[in-house]
Amino acid sequence: MSKQGLRFARENPHIVEASQAFIQKFDSVPDPVVKVASLAENEDAQIAWVLLGSVLYHGLTYLQVLSVLEALFKEFPNKKLWETPVPKASELKSVIKKALNNESWALLEHAPGMFWSVGFFVRRHFPLKTWLDSRNEEELWRDLGEIYFMGKKSIRPKVISTILRIKNKPPLGLGLSVHEGKAISFFPISMGSRRFMGFMGPRKDGDFADWTPEKKLVEVNDWYKIVSPKAREKAAHGFSFFLEPGQNDFLCQEIMKSCEACPLYCYCSYGRKS
Ligand code: SF4
Numbered sequence: 001m002s003k004q005g006l007r008f009a010r011e012n013p014h015i016v017e018a019s020q021a022f023i024q025k026f027d028s029v030p031d032p033v034v035k036v037a038s039l040a041e042n043e044d045a046q047i048a049w050v051l052l053g054s055v056l057y058h059g060l061t062y063l064q065v066l067s068v069l070e071a072l073f074k075e076f077p078n079k080k081l082w083e084t085p086v087p088k089a090s091e092l093k094s095v096i097k098k099a100l101n102n103e104s105w106a107l108l109e110h111a112p113g114m115f116w117s118v119g120f121f122v123r124r125h126f127p128l129k130t131w132l133d134s135r136n137e138e139e140l141w142r143d144l145g146e147i148y149f150m151g152k153k154s155i156r157p158k159v160i161s162t163i164l165r166i167k168n169k170p171p172l173g174l175g176l177s178v179h180e181g182k183a184i185s186f187f188p189i190s191m192g193s194r195r196f197m198g199f200m201g202p203r204k205d206g207d208f209a210d211w212t213p214e215k216k217l218v219e220v221n222d223w224y225k226i227v228s229p230k231a232r233e234k235a236a237h238g239f240s241f242f243l244e245p246g247q248n249d250f251l252c253q254e255i256m257k258s259c260e261a262c263p264l265y266c267y268c269s270y271g272r273k274s
Contacts, residue, residue, distance in 0.1 A: 005222040008202035021263035023238025030171035032066040047128040054162040071099035082122035117148035137181030157188040189220040190240035
């Protein structure tokens with residue numbers, strides 16, 4: 001664990017305590033991908049929709065990815081994700097653009113490729129529940145690299161997120177069993193976790209924003225261990241709401257109804273009186 005993180009925790013026990021209370025506030029708030037995938041009619045379809053949601057959740061906020069996935073699920077429910085003939089690129093992009101209220105998204109042009117690639121993966125490994133049962137985490141990690149935009153490097157945060165969404169208990173995951181392997185050595189870091197580290201956490205006085213992704217990953221995971229040593233997934237989930245854009249304000253504020261109800265209120269420079 002990093003010396004800086006440990007020193008910060010020792011010198012700021014009140015922030016550690018407030019952070020623990022903060023992440024608990026989001027224990028029952030679902031992961032957006034899992035929320036939509038859970039609507040699917042059976043486990044094969046739920047896994048497939050977790051794959052799609054995990055690959056699309058890139059450069060989108062919590063509410064945006066929720067809106068995009070809900071719209072896609074409504075238009076192409078359940079096995080329409082992988083059945084042929086596949087939807088046209090123009091159809092997929094039109095659904096996504098409407099779900100985003102025409103706000104720009106840098107990956108829009110790649111989205112049809114992601115959708116088709118997930119469909120191809122599902123057809124290739126169907127039934128997905130049998131595929132899941134026949135692999136350990138390391139093998140899942142390797143297979144999931146077949147999907148367009150899932151990542152090819154040694155660190156594949158989207159793949160790790162996918163596996164966690166399959167195995168975490170609801171509402172953070174589908175609660176399906178996954179054979180353990182070596183693949184998951186870290187928890188993915190959201191924009192919220194990064195904001196927390198740079199604004200209020202162990203790296204608030206440094207140049208955290210300029211660090212390499214690998215270095216950030218290690219440091220944020222050390223913080224997860226300090227705040228929630230027995231359930232790091234809860235820390236990863238809870239911090240993802242920190243100063244996340246909501247409908248009209250920050251999502252953390254909208255979910256808690258007011259900043260004054262927030263355990264971090266005394267330390268947050270964005271906190272507002274109701
Ligand atoms: S904006 Fe409000 S709800 Fe969000 S972390 Fe700051 S004080 Fe808490």
